Amino acid sequence: MADAAVPRPAADRLRPALRFLGRRLLQALIVMLLVVLLNFSVLQLAPGDMISVLSGSSDMTAEQMVSLRAQYGLDQPWLARLGIYLFNLAQFDLGYSFRNAAPVATVIAERFPTTLILVVASVIVSLTVGTLMGVVAARRAGSLADLVLLAVALVFYATPSFVIAIVLILTFGVTLGWLPIGGLVTVGAGLTGWAWLADLVAHLILPVIALCTFYVAIYARLARASMLEVSSLDYVRTARAKGVPEWRVVYVHALRNALLPLVTMAGLQVSSLIGGAILVETVFGLPGMGRTAYDAIFERDTNLLLGVMFVSALCVVLVSLVVDLLYVLLDPRVSLE
Amino acid sequence: MTKNLPLTRRNLLKGVVAASALPMILNAPYAQAQAAKRGGTLTIVSWPAPTYLNSGITTSGPETLLGGKMFDGLVDYDIGYVPAPALAESWDISEDGLTITFHLRAGVKWHDGEPFTSEDVAFTIMEILKVHHGRGRSTFANVTEVRTPDELTATLVLSAPAPALMKALNASESPMMPAHIYAGADIMENPANTAPIGTGAYRLAEYNRGESIVMEANPDYWDEGKPHIDKLVVRYVADGSTRAAMLETGEADLIASSLIPPIEILRLGAMPEFEVTQRGYEVSSSMHLMDFNLRHEILGNKLVRQAFAHFIDRDWITQNIWFGFGQTATGPMPPAQGDLYTAEGVPAYPYDLERAEALLDEAGYPRGDNGIRFSLFIDPLPYGEEPLRASEYIKQQAAEVGIELAIRTADMGGFVKRIYGDQDFDISTFTGSAGIDPTIGVHRFYWSKNIRPGVSFSNGSGYSNPEVDALLEQATVEIDPEKRAELYHTFQRLVMEDVPTLPLTATERVTIARIAVKDHTPRAIGPFGTLADVWLDR
Numbered sequence: 001m002a003d004a005a006v007p008r009p010a011a012d013r014l015r016p017a018l019r020f021l022g023r024r025l026l027q028a029l030i031v032m033l034l035v036v037l038l039n040f041s042v043l044q045l046a047p048g049d050m051i052s053v054l055s056g057s058s059d060m061t062a063e064q065m066v067s068l069r070a071q072y073g074l075d076q077p078w079l080a081r082l083g084i085y086l087f088n089l090a091q092f093d094l095g096y097s098f099r100n101a102a103p104v105a106t107v108i109a110e111r112f113p114t115t116l117i118l119v120v121a122s123v124i125v126s127l128t129v130g131t132l133m134g135v136v137a138a139r140r141a142g143s144l145a146d147l148v149l150l151a152v153a154l155v156f157y158a159t160p161s162f163v164i165a166i167v168l169i170l171t172f173g174v175t176l177g178w179l180p181i182g183g184l185v186t187v188g189a190g191l192t193g194w195a196w197l198a199d200l201v202a203h204l205i206l207p208v209i210a211l212c213t214f215y216v217a218i219y220a221r222l223a224r225a226s227m228l229e230v231s232s233l234d235y236v237r238t239a240r241a242k243g244v245p246e247w248r249v250v251y252v253h254a255l256r257n258a259l260l261p262l263v264t265m266a267g268l269q270v271s272s273l274i275g276g277a278i279l280v281e282t283v284f285g286l287p288g289m290g291r292t293a294y295d296a297i298f299e300r301d302t303n304l305l306l307g308v309m310f311v312s313a314l315c316v317v318l319v320s321l322v323v324d325l326l327y328v329l330l331d332p333r334v335s336l337e
Numbered sequence: 338m339t340k341n342l343p344l345t346r347r348n349l350l351k352g353v354v355a356a357s358a359l360p361m362i363l364n365a366p367y368a369q370a371q372a373a374k375r376g377g378t379l380t381i382v383s384w385p386a387p388t389y390l391n392s393g394i395t396t397s398g399p400e401t402l403l404g405g406k407m408f409d410g411l412v413d414y415d416i417g418y419v420p421a422p423a424l425a426e427s428w429d430i431s432e433d434g435l436t437i438t439f440h441l442r443a444g445v446k447w448h449d450g451e452p453f454t455s456e457d458v459a460f461t462i463m464e465i466l467k468v469h470h471g472r473g474r475s476t477f478a479n480v481t482e483v484r485t486p487d488e489l490t491a492t493l494v495l496s497a498p499a500p501a502l503m504k505a506l507n508a509s510e511s512p513m514m515p516a517h518i519y520a521g522a523d524i525m526e527n528p529a530n531t532a533p534i535g536t537g538a539y540r541l542a543e544y545n546r547g548e549s550i551v552m553e554a555n556p557d558y559w560d561e562g563k564p565h566i567d568k569l570v571v572r573y574v575a576d577g578s579t580r581a582a583m584l585e586t587g588e589a590d591l592i593a594s595s596l597i598p599p600i601e602i603l604r605l606g607a608m609p610e611f612e613v614t615q616r617g618y619e620v621s622s623s624m625h626l627m628d629f630n631l632r633h634e635i636l637g638n639k640l641v642r643q644a645f646a647h648f649i650d651r652d653w654i655t656q657n658i659w660f661g662f663g664q665t666a667t668g669p670m671p672p673a674q675g676d677l678y679t680a681e682g683v684p685a686y687p688y689d690l691e692r693a694e695a696l697l698d699e700a701g702y703p704r705g706d707n708g709i710r711f712s713l714f715i716d717p718l719p720y721g722e723e724p725l726r727a728s729e730y731i732k733q734q735a736a737e738v739g740i741e742l743a744i745r746t747a748d749m750g751g752f753v754k755r756i757y758g759d760q761d762f763d764i765s766t767f768t769g770s771a772g773i774d775p776t777i778g779v780h781r782f783y784w785s786k787n788i789r790p791g792v793s794f795s796n797g798s799g800y801s802n803p804e805v806d807a808l809l810e811q812a813t814v815e816i817d818p819e820k821r822a823e824l825y826h827t828f829q830r831l832v833m834e835d836v837p838t839l840p841l842t843a844t845e846r847v848t849i850a851r852i853a854v855k856d857h858t859p860r861a862i863g864p865f866g867t868l869a870d871v872w873l874d875r
Contacts, residue, residue, distance in 0.1 A: 046750060046751065047747065047750060047751040047755065048749075048750030048752075048753050048754035048758070052749075052750050052753040052754050052758065052791075053749050053750045053753065055792065056752065057398065058396040058397035058398075058471050059396045059472050060471050060793065061474055061792065062789050062792050064471070064474075071525075100546055101388050101389055101530060101531055102531070102546060107546065107547075110545070110547070111547070169578075173582055173586050174585050174586055180586075180588060181579060181582055181583060181588065182572065182574050182579055182582075182583045182588055182589075183548065183549070187380070187545075187548075187551060187570050188378055188380070188549075188551040188568050188570040281575075283576050285574030285576065287547045287548055292547070295385075299750075300750050
C-alpha cells in the first residue's frame with residue numbers, strides 16, 4: 001500500500017494504461033469474432049431457414065420460395081454466406097432484416113433505447129435499494145430487522161421475474177388500475193415535455209420493479225456480508241478510535257471497501273439484462289434487445305440475430321472495461337498493470 | 338376417457354362453456370340502429386407485428402389485419418357473403434363466366450391526392466396480386482388480361498371461369514394498390530410497403546416497427562361521413578395474458594382473432610363491459626387437421642387411418658382443447674362454406690374404441706406381448722397451445738388401443754422442414770385456413786398435383802386419388818352453383834372414406850371488445866375488414 005502511494009512520473013503511469021487498453025481491445029476483437037462465428041454456426045444447425053418459417057405463416061408457392069431464397073442469398077453455401085457477412089461487418093454493415101423489412105442497424109437503433117432505459121433504471125434502483133438493505137442488515141446483524149430483511153431478500157431471490165411481473169400487472173394494473181401495463185409510452189397520445197416524461201416513468205415502474213427484485217436480493221446479501229467483513233478490519237477500528245462519527249464510518253470508510261463485490265455484480269447485471277430481459281420484455285410488451293433476439297431465432301432472421309448479438313457483446317465488453325476502471329478508482333491497491 | 342371425469346378445473350370450465358359462454362356468444366347484442374358518435378381513438382392489441390403494412394404482397398396474418406384499414410377492395414361483403422359495392426360501384430359477369438366488368442367509383446383519391454383509376458386495378462391484379470400474393474396467384478390464375486376502356490371501367494378477361502374470384506375481392510384479400518407508386522420498380526423493395534399510400538378509410542400517421550401503428554382518419558374518404566373515429570391504433574404485445582389485462586384495464590379496446598387465452602375470453606366475456614362475437618370470420622374459417630404420412634408402411638393402410646378416426650373423440654377435443662370455440666369436424670370442409678358443405682352420406686366414424694381395435698386387428702397389427710401394436714411419432718403444429726394439447730390427448734387415446742405415440746415438438750422452421758421439406762414424419766397436426774371458397778383453402782391438402790416438397794401446408798400426406806383430383810379440377814371451373822355443390826359433396830364423401838387427413842375441429846375465432854366499441858362487424862368481415870364503420874360510444 002505504501003508503494004502505490006509513491007508518486008511516479010506521468011508518462012510512466014500512462015504507459016501501463018495504454019498497454020492495458022491495447023490488450024483489452026485485442027481481446028474484444030477476438031471475443032466479437034467468436035461471437036459472430038458461434039452464432040452463425042448455431043443458426044446453421046437449426047432446421048429450416050427464414051423462407052420455411054415465412055412460408056409457415058403465409059401462403060407461398062414453390063416458385064416464390066425459390067426466388068426469395070435466391071434474392072436473400074440463402075441458396076449459397078453457408079461458408080460463402082459467412083464470408084459475405086464478415087466482409088460486410090468489417091465495413092460496419094450489419095445487413096438487412098427481412099422479417100422487419102429494414103436494415104439491421106435501424107432495427108437495433110429502434111430497440112436499443114428501450115433496453116438501455118430498462119437496464120440503467122434497474123441497475124440504479126436495485127443497487128441503491130439492495131445496498132441500503134444490506135448495510136442496514138449488517139449494522140444490526142442478528143436483530144429482528146436483519147432477519148426480516150434477509151427473509152425478504154430470500155423471497156426476492158427465489159421468485160422468478162416473470163412471476164413478479166404478472167403479480168404486479170394483476171395488482172397495480174388490473175385490480176388497482178394505478179399504472180399502465182404495456183409498452184413504454186401511451187401510443188398515439190402525442191405527449192411532449194414533462195407529460196411525456198411522466199408517462200414514460202409511469203410505464204417504467206412495473207417492469208423495472210420486476211427486473212430489480214432478484215438483483216436487490218443479491219446486492220443486499222453481498223453488501224451485508226461484505227460490510228460485516230470490512231467492519232472488523234483495523235482501519236475501521238482506527239476510524240472509530242479517531243472519533244469519526246458513526247455514519248461516516250459506515251457510509252464512507254466501510255462502504256467504500258465493501259462496494260467492490262457489488263461493482264463486480266453490477267457489471268454482470270448490466271451484461272445479463274442487455275440480452276436477457278426477454279421474459280419481462282415479453283410480459284410488458286417492450287420490444288427490447290432480448291425479445292428481438294428471441295424472435296430472430298425463431299424466424300431464422302440470421303442477420304438480425306447476429307446484429308443483436310454483436311451489439312450486445314460489444315456492450316458487455318465495454319461494461320467489463322468500465323468495471324475494471326471503477327476498481328482502480330475505488331481501490332488504490334488495484335492498478336491497471 | 339370421457340367417462341368418470343375427475344372434478345378438475347378443465348371439466349368445470351367445460352360446464353361453464355356449456356352453461357354460459359355459448360349462449361352469450363350466440364346472442365351477442367349487436368347495435369346497428371344507433372347513430373354513430375364522432376371522435377376518439379380505438380386501440381387494438383395484437384401479435385405478431387407485421388413485416389409490411391399492406392396485404393397485397395403477402396398473406397401473412399398481421400398484414401391481413403392491417404390491409405383493409407389503409408386500402409380498399411373492389412368489393413366488400415355483406416352478411417352471408419353477398420358482394421357489396423366498394424371501389425367498384427357495380428359489376429357485370431358474362432354468362433360464360435369469361436369476362437367480369439367492374440364499373441369503378443368516380444372521385445376516389447389515393448392518400449397522396451392522385452385519382453384512383455382502372456389503370457390501378459389492372460396493375461394491381463396483373464403485377465402485384467397475381468405475382469406476389471400467395472393466394473392471388475391461384476385466385477387470378479385464369480385472368481389473362483385486364484382491359485381498361487376508360488378510367489372507370491376495368492374488364493377482367495379469363496381463360497376459364499373462376500367462381501372463387503368474386504369471393505376474394507375485399508380489401509384485406511385483394512387490396513387495390515397505386516400503380517403510380519409501384520409501376521416501374523421492384524414491388525417487394527418498394528418503400529411504400531412500410532409507408533403505404535392507399536384509398537382506405539385510414540392513413541398512416543406513425544409507425545413504430547415491432548411496437549405499434551397509429552392511423553388517422555382519412556378526411557377525403559369516398560364513403561362520406563366515415564370513418565367516425567379520429568385515430569386507430571394497433572399495438573403489438575407478445576404475451577397473451579398481458580393482452581387480456583390491457584383489454585381489462587382499458588389500455589386496449591378490441592382484440593381480434595381470439596388472440597387471448599380461451600379462459601380469458603370466457604372470463605372477460607362474462608363481464609358486462611365486454612362483448613364477444615364469433616361474427617366476422619366466415620371468410621377465414623380454419624380447420625385443425627391431422628395428416629397421416631401415406632408413404633409410411635403402417636399409415637398407408639386405410640384401415641389403420643379409419644381406426645384413428647374411431648379412437649379420437651373429436652367432440653372432446655372441440656369442447657376441452659378449444660373450450661367450445663369450434664365445431665367438431667365432419668369432413669375436409671368447414672360448415673362455414675355454406676351450401677358446398679355437407680355431412681350427409683359422409684362417413685362419420687363415431688367414437689368407438691372397440692371398433693378401432695377391430696380395425697387394427699383386421700389391418701394386421703395385433704397387440705404384441707406388451708400390449709403394443711406399433712409405435713409412431715406425432716408432430717404437432719408449433720403455433721399456440723392447442724395443437725400440443727390436442728396431440729397429448731391423441732397420444733393417450735392411442736395408448737388405449739395399443740398404439741404408442743411419441744410427441745415431437747419443434748419450432749416453425751423445424752416443423753416446416755421436417756413435414757414439408759424432408760417429409761420425414763409419421764403424423765402431423767396443423768391448422769389450415771379453409772378460405773371462403775374450397776379452391777382457396779381446401780384443395781391444396783388433397784389435390785395430388787399439390788404434393789410439392791418444400792411447400793408449407795401443401796398436400797403433406799401425399800394423398801393421390803385420381804377420382805378426387807377430377808372432382809376438384811371440375812369444381813374449380815364449374816359456374817353452376819348446384820352442380821358445383823354436388824361435386825364438393827362427392828369429394829367430402831370420398832375423402833372421408835380414405836381419411837388421408839383426419840379433420841378434428843373447425844375452429845372458430847372471436848372478437849372481444851369493450852361494449853363502447855360499436856359496429857366493428859357490420860358486414861361479413863369483422864376487424865380484418867375496413868373498420869370504416871366503427872365508432873365509440875363514450
